[in-house]
Amino acid sequence: MNKFKLYFLLSALFFSNVVFAGLPAYKLTIKDGHFSPEIIRVAKGTRFKLVITNLGPGPEEFESKKLRKESVIAEGVTRSVVFAPLKPGKYNFFGEFHLDTAQGHIIVE
């Protein structure tokens, strides 16, 4: 139980922007229904953020059931999405508005 309390306390502390600003950041761009890069390598067990820029044309929804994210990004907008520490593995994400072409992976190692 104590472990959980610590977990809660730590995650509460992490919510300040000061901490968020110092997170390792990875860039991801969306253009013509494709992600670039399509594979992002991330270190295991660390909090990080993706800085997603949609160059268009049109809006895109960055989504991943496995990563538990869902975020609509209009053309020309840059948004960052913060991730809790992940276990090693391959996590797929996709663009809901271009499901056939917009596919990518985050590889945690």
Place this chain on the structure above:
Amino acid sequence: MSSTIFIVWRESIEAMLVVGILYSWLKNQSLTDAECNASSVGMRFLWGGVATGIALAASLAFVMLKVQSELAAEALDYFQIIILLVASALITQMVLWMRSHGRHLKHDLESGLQASHEQSNWWGMFALTAIAVGREGAETVIFLYGTGLSQQNEMMSFILSASGGFVLAFCTFWILSKGTRYFSWQLFFRMSEILLLLLAAALLVSGVDHMIGLGWIPPLVDPLWDSSFLLDDSSRVGGVIAAFTGYRAQPALMLLMIYLAYWVSVSFLLRRSSRSHSSRSHSAKASV
């Protein structure tokens, strides 16, 4: 272009479902004068909720288009989680309320005390429709606005397929509102309850999942299993099933526990509310 039809249908179906069921439920109330009165009050709250929802969708879409700063993006994420949980609670509460009324609204209109309780339920219906329309509506607005802008040379085919999606979603609404003509009221009501409760559970799952994703609640065991070879929740069909049932191919133990706890408490509350309904109609019969 078939993807445009699909996306518009997918984004508007949830709101159509909620509004369609509430609309047909209200429409079937008008048997006596008192019920007719209550039903028209209800309609006002329902359509007021729809109008507010459209305004909410437009302003949410505007915010999403403008959000650039990290702080605002975070606030938007938190807001969306709150909306998911509130929508789930409101749908559940609405089903319980409809169950306790059965087909007739008049029981509760008889005393003044219950009338004020009634008023708060109408506001619940108002909030529910506003949120149902506003939540997914915002994404529809961004999708239509953004895609429309980027496809000016194929504008005609874009407008056609976008309207196609709306027509499909509206068909769902229409079938629901005519449902009682083809099915018995009992069957229609039971199916509506199941659809609404599944949707509420799916919204809860989504909210909890986002909270796990942010690290607010521990996943415990993650994932508990992987059933993506049976039904992949990232595919088109799997995504729709996930949105309407809360299905996840790789759920965390925490998510499964909350999902089960939801169904256990809902079935307990349903049993309690139908028991109080039947005892009330017994006493009503006795007083006649």
